[in-house]
Amino acid sequence: MQLTTDSEQPRGPMAYSPHGWWSILIGITFLCAIGSSRADKPCTASSSIGDLVLLGSSFQVFCTYQASCGASKSMHIDKKKTHQMQPYNSTTIFLNVTNISKNTTYTCLCEGEPEPCGLDIDTGYPPDLPENVTCIQKGEFGEVMCQWRRGRETHLTTTSKLWVRAVFGNSTAGSVSYPGSGSRSDPGLVSAHFSVSGSVQTKYSVWASSSNKLGSAVSTTLNFTLNHIVQPRPPAVSQVECWSRGCEVRVEEAQGAQLLEVQQRAAQGPGPWISHPYTAGSVRNQSIVSLQPYTEYEFQARVRLSHERGIWSDWSPPLSNQTQEEAPAKALDVWYTTSNSPNNSITLHWKRLSDTEARGSIKGYKVIVHDTLAGKSEGTTSSNNISVLSCSRCDITVYALNSRGSSPPALVTIPLRAAKPPQCVTCRNHSNHSVTISWQRPVTAGAASGTGYGPVIGYLVEWFPVGRQVEELRWKRLGPNETHTVIRDNIKPLKCYEGAVYALYEQAVGRAQFEDFHTWESVPSVGPSVYQPVVEGDRVTVSWSEVPQGDRRGCVINYTIYVENSEGKDVGNYVCRASERSFTIRGLPSAEYRLWMTASTASGQSPKTRQSVHFFIKPQNSWLYTMVLVGITSFLVFFLVFFVLLCLYQVSSLRQRVSTLVHCLMPDIVPDPANSKWAKECAKEKGELTLHLYLSESSVSEEEEPDTVEVQELPEGSWISGNPAQRTDSSRTLEGAIHPSSQVLFMPQQIPATDPSTTAYFQSSYLKSFSQESGSSGQTQDSQGTDMTVEYISTHVLGSREEKEEEGLDVMGFFPCPQNPLSPFMNPLVSFGGKLTLDAVRIDCSEFLD
Template sequence: MAFSWIVPSAIWLVLHFTAESCRRGAVSAPRASGVCAKGTVTASSGQAVPPGTNITVSCRLAAPPGASWCWAAIFLNSSEQIRGQGGSVSKTFLLSSLGKHTFTCKSICGDKAKLVCGMDILAGTPPDEPRNVSCIQFGTKGRPTCTWHKGRLTYLDTAYGIELSNGTDTFCFPQETPNPVFGSGTLSKLDFNSNYTVVVSASNQLGNASSQPLTFMLVDIVKPHPPDFLVEFDDSSATSCSLSWHHEAQAQHYRLRYRPLSSSTWSTVEIFSREKYHLQGLEPDTAYEFQVSCRILPSRGLWSDWSSTQSQTPAAVPAGILDVWYRQQDLGPGHQNLSLFWKVSLVKPQKNPASSEQIRDNVCYGIRVSALYQGRAGQAASLRANSTAQAPSAGPQMFTTPWASGVLVSWEEIPAPQQRGCITAYHIYLHRSSRQGQPEVHAVPAGKVPRSLHIPVLQPGEHHELWMTAATAAGEGPRGNSDSVCLEGAGDWLTLVLVCSFLILSACVCSVPPARKVFQWLLSLLLPQWHSKAIPDPANATWAKSLTATKAELSAPSSPFLPSAFQEPETTPVEESWAEPPEPGDKLLVGSAGSRGHWPREQQLYQRLLLEPEYISSPGPSARSPEPEPEPIPLFPFLPPGPCCQGNLSLEGVKLSGSSFPR
């Protein structure tokens, strides 16, 4: 953690001590003059002027000559221009040519001329804008060098400098090797995690100019050193070899090309994130040249120079049926001489170039080659190849699916017209939103089936952006569609697990009767008041009030059914009887008004049913029933109903027996 900011800070401190402050703008020059002991020479302009400028030059002697025949004269480039008496003289000149013009003031007495003083006037131009600015660093441990084209010659002293900025501070590095056409300068050591901007500035006494800014990261301008590699042949095969290499920069992208020394055509293979490659399809007993180049990232940076080596494949093991015969010679009793002979014929492989009339450029072809023998074809060897190739014009269509702890990336093949050659590899780029710098690159060789790759171990809750590119032997194409992936966090699953655990635990507790009673008692304290509403009193119902009025009518002495001496009997509870129903032939005997018969028994039963309405919830179908109360919604459906409940008592299914009533 600390190392990530200590290194850039240390590098920037080095810049503070090695770079000088930038000074831009034209350098103001004083008026041109020459002051000497014997006199002075002055000009009406500065020391540098553009061509076509008129300047006035004056010459003045320090002490006027004593003799009248002594003169003060002005010379231009050793040629006298004017002389005058009195110790001073001046003249206006038109400087039409570029370059240096030397003016001198001399004292002429007779035929002797003595130098008094002199000065140079430069006719030149302001600097042009520096062009073709580029920077490069050789190796990962070097220092960047920037070069540029100066433009036309200024004929003046022109200062060039490199302005380096990281977005916060700006430093200048001077030109190192003066050159009239090209300029160059070396920067201090940079780090790989910062963005830099370089501007080349030029200034002289007539003006200044600056180049267009060049923005880069260090990985964009690093040119790695050529990798060292080794070629090894397998004794069991004369047509294959293994190449291994090592590079100090741990490059992720390599190019391997090889050719027989007898041929000028190279075969190229691109290799990603590996330091070893097994090459097949070589010719036995053939001298080859192998070359390897690398760059740091698959899609950025500069390619290194080629490193080269030459090696010869082993001779092929004979693969054929030997013709064997022998000759027998008798030497004597019990002795023979056997001579064994054999022969093998090897046919050198033939190379038959296919017709190229129908082969188009930038098209990938599937090629199958088989040997013919006696009209029959042998097993075919296949490969994919193209005559020429360009980088793909489009990227693959990519699909992402969160899977396990990562993401499964699948893609569709690029349409053939947009491939522009044989696809050699696919690159999947993964950029994590919480990290700065370059995205992760996952290289997938072409021809992988199925076309998918699982990228594991992604941080839950973090946004990841993915995109893909495809590459041919000519280079990498543009990116295809992009997709953003964010894996769900573990918080949602934890909440679900806790809720399920609580419900399961509650069900287990309620399955035990003692625990269920305690749980019901706790719920009765927590449930709202409406859930434990008391059973309403039937005596307050409408039908009970109407029966109260009927009671008074029945107690009147004029009733033909009740005796005059009727008194309200004691309350007798109504009992539910399970007696057998009467037979169809049975009759109910009712006595007349004079003879009681069985009447007192039914009379008392009828009286108790009518005069004690508080024990009956419904008088029959003719009475109006109260509207039912809405049933409460159960909060816990798996619990049995509590002691608080509602309902009506109905006598429709109740049978009354008169055996319990006194006669």
């Protein structure tokens, strides 16, 4: 546009039309707005390739400032300041962008200016070529649906279209586009629908296109007729009838289809679909054979109009059914264990058959035992093990039973002869969930003769958690040429296992045990349970129970006992083998102690037991301790004797004391001492008679001479006179002195015959018989000799002295040697006649006082 000045414009009021004036006014206003905006903006931002770039591109971003900005220029990338920009000239800086990977905002800022300027860069890809364009007609009169793959994500707004062109005979219609829509289940899939008209012979050409700001793409053209793309709807599987080895599938609503195809798979799993050859003709059913008994299957079907027309329909929804049972096809895998009980009972184990092997629901197991001694026995069980009593030799047969019959027999002979075992059995971790067990062949392996049990026909590896052989026994059979195996199944981490490798012969077996293997282990979670220790002198026996299975977390290799005294000082640590359940600690000094225990695996020690156990070691038996103990014991014995004697002495009368003493020391029938052998000899011989007196059985040794008693007797006439009146003149009192060391001397003394007490004394009995005192019968008394008297001590004499003795009783009154030599215990002085009586003996204790 060229503007002219006023001098050049034509004169007059009609020089410019109204439209021309409005154009000039709008132009001036626009220029003023641009000038104003440039004057207000402190800077501008731009890119070397524009604001829409291809992902991965490299370019420059420029920031141009007004001259007033000076040196205070900065650039930000997504609001983060960058220092990588470079000066371009005095008013412009730039930034090199390499391999851009996303949409980015670049901001230019001049210090002191509140308003920045910026540039938004959008990134993306141009669309890929649409691929795999397909079209189908749903039913003979339905719409046509076409699908294609659009390619990679463009990260930009992209438009997809389906273009359709129909050819009717020799005329061609124009192309019509239909917008495509994406699939939610498959983001890369695009589809479009269109209606058709005309005959089935009409030809169609279709193609797909995609476009965005960075470019566009068009697919190849697909040409077809409706006969090519018509697809019948899926049939309905109405019924599935099965027998043990196959099923027949019946379909409905085939819509005049001439071809039928069926596929099946196992319902448990599920496994892959297996298609069977299609059938042609009037489609109604199809038979499927070669199936497994007692197995549930799923079935699907699809149809096609004919070989020349249409495509296969979609698969119908699945319908399932189960084939019928057959007798089990495989013999059981049987093994056994022997317990350590007194009767050595045998437990049979067998593995459960798989569904394919069982061919039905196993109802139970039949066990037949042929014992060479006990004969034949038979039983059934529903579990996979059974206990059998020990036998000298048993041939055992086991069957699995279902509704159609029994499995082939599994034969086991127990016990088998012992043979050469495998050599050098080793276990090592294969992974955190598996273990490798290897061995070497027995030294006689492969030898068919000379061994007595033939060659090795195979190997068996058994394993189980420690202590749970019967409950969790597992085993694996291997061929005769295999010398290692990897155990992956039925083995868990954090558990300790043991087991054995068996070399199997025809009629023998060789066993090599292994123990303490595991996959992955850790530190035990708890320690053992400690019982209260048993203390015996300076020894203490500590007992404990093993760590529970769930807390061991591997194989326990040892236990440790920690002991400390009451002051908290460690006394010692004692390590015990894992097989031990008690340990004796010796030589501990007397003190109070407490102990803890831990269990250890190869990974480390468990925490200590939650509560410590306390025990006390008493002082040791030294000579001083023994002396003190003997002294205390002697004092207690002396006090006990003193107490008993005191009780005896305090009896109400001397008669009762004497009777009690006689009851304890003399038999029921007490003989008269005057009729004893030594008394008669004394009567024949005048002079002194020495008596051997043993005071105590324990007080006289074999080497010492016994104490003697010297007796001086009166003339023979006065001694042996039988008349009491005659004995009065010649009566003597024996006043003796007894010395504690050697002798007792009895001294006869003269007693007047006129003493009434004396007469009364000898008229009564000398000492009353204990048997009579205790109420014995007269027969007992009559059976005594004629020389025996009824009483030895006069009752009235004893009674007359009882009061005096009780009056003078003191603490030392019961001793035989009081300070007063005329103690009541030694009195009375009694006169006697011809017979020597004990109560005539008076013991003088004055010598004890010297």
